[in-house]
Amino acid sequence: MLFPHQGEWIELEQGRLFWQRDFLPLKQSDEIFDYCLNHLDWRQEAIMMFGKSVMQPRLQAWYGDKSYRYSGLTMNPLPWTAPLLALKQQCEIQANNRFNSVLANLYRNGEDSMGYHQDNEPELGRNPVIASVSLGAERRFTLKHIATKQTFSLDLTHGSLLIMAGELQHHWKHALPKTRRCQQPRVNLTFRNIID
Numbered sequence: 058m059l060f061p062h063q064g065e066w067i068e069l070e071q072g073r074l075f076w077q078r079d080f081l082p083l084k085q086s087d088e089i090f091d092y093c094l095n096h097l098d099w100r101q102e103a104i105m106m107f108g109k110s111v112m113q114p115r116l117q118a119w120y121g122d123k124s125y126r127y128s129g130l131t132m133n134p135l136p137w138t139a140p141l142l143a144l145k146q147q148c149e150i151q152a153n154n155r156f157n158s159v160l161a162n163l164y165r166n167g168e169d170s171m172g173y174h175q176d177n178e179p180e181l182g183r184n185p186v187i188a189s190v191s192l193g194a195e196r197r198f199t200l201k202h203i204a205t206k207q208t209f210s211l212d213l214t215h216g217s218l219l220i221m222a223g224e225l226q227h228h229w230k231h232a233l234p235k236t237r238r239c240q241q242p243r244v245n246l247t248f249r250n251i252i253d
Contacts (some may be wrong), residue, residue, distance in 0.1 A: 064151075064218070069209060070202060072225030076211060077218045080151065080190065086216030090192035092140050093244045099163050105129035114235075115169040121158030123251035127178055134158060141246070148188040148248045152220050156188065156248040164196065167239035173201060173230040176221070180251050185226055188248040189219045194241035200231045213245075 064077030081089070099116040105128050119125060119132035120141055126132070137145070145156050162171070176187055191213040198219065200209045213219060221231070233245075 067209075069200070069225070069229065070205065070207065071223075071228035072200075072221075073223040074211075074225070075152075075218075075220035075222065077151070078214055079216065080218035081147075081216035083216060086192055089140055089144060089190075090215070090244055093161060093192065093246070094163070094242065096138070097161055097163075098135055099161075102130050102132075115171065116163040116165070118161040118163075119158065120161070121156075121251070123158050123180075123253075125158060125160070125178075125180065125249075125251055132160075144190065144246065145248055148190065148218070151218060152186055152188045152222075152248075154186040154188070154250065156250050158249050158251050160247045160249065162245040162247070164194075164233065164243040164245070166194075166242065167196075167236040170235040171233040173232040175226050175230050176249075177226045180253075181226075181249060182252050184222070184224055185249065187221045189213075189221070190246045190248075191215065191217050191219070191243065192246070193243040194239050196233055196239060196243050197236065198231065198233055200225075200229045202229055204228065 064075055067074040097118040099118055101116050103110045103112055119134050121134045124133050195212055195214050198211045198213050
């Protein structure tokens with residue numbers, strides 16, 4: 058798989074990442090961040106964790122062509138908006154991969170988080186490619202190898218792109234931990250291809 062624009066491949070044991078700090082120009086990053094904060098249909102949903110229903114510690118929105126189910130939650134898509142569709146097309150060029158949906162996450166401050174998990178639902182396919190655009194506050198993204206417990210972290214910055222590819226979802230979990238240092242919001246747009 059080739060990525061035509063400048064960036065950095067990070068080869069992990071049984072997985073690979075592509076990281077580009079300056080994927081979006083600052084003006085576009087600011088505009089999309091403002092658009093997402095003010096125009097996406099943000100919701101806080103309940104999911105099943107360890108047999109219990111709990112509220113997610115973040116807000117989410119789902120746009121695209123397909124429904125998505127995880128942790129007992131079914132997300133029915135809202136139609137693409139022009140800004141999300143344009144950004145999807147930019148990500149498709151960079152990832153050399155087609156996407157038909159985007160999961161948007163809003164972390165209101167450092168108290169909002171995402172626990173360790175794998176994006177390995179059957180509808181994502183065998184080795185899913187997921188393109189993740191970060192907007193707003195910088196946050197630490199952490200991966201942990203399931204077998205070896207090896208860890209790897211990146212500070213995801215405003216306008217950056219992280220692509221998870223290869224066998225990564227089979228062997229690694231990833232998380233966005235809580236932090237007291239961050240008091241500002243962050244939007245994360247994760248473009249995916251949902252298979253029937």
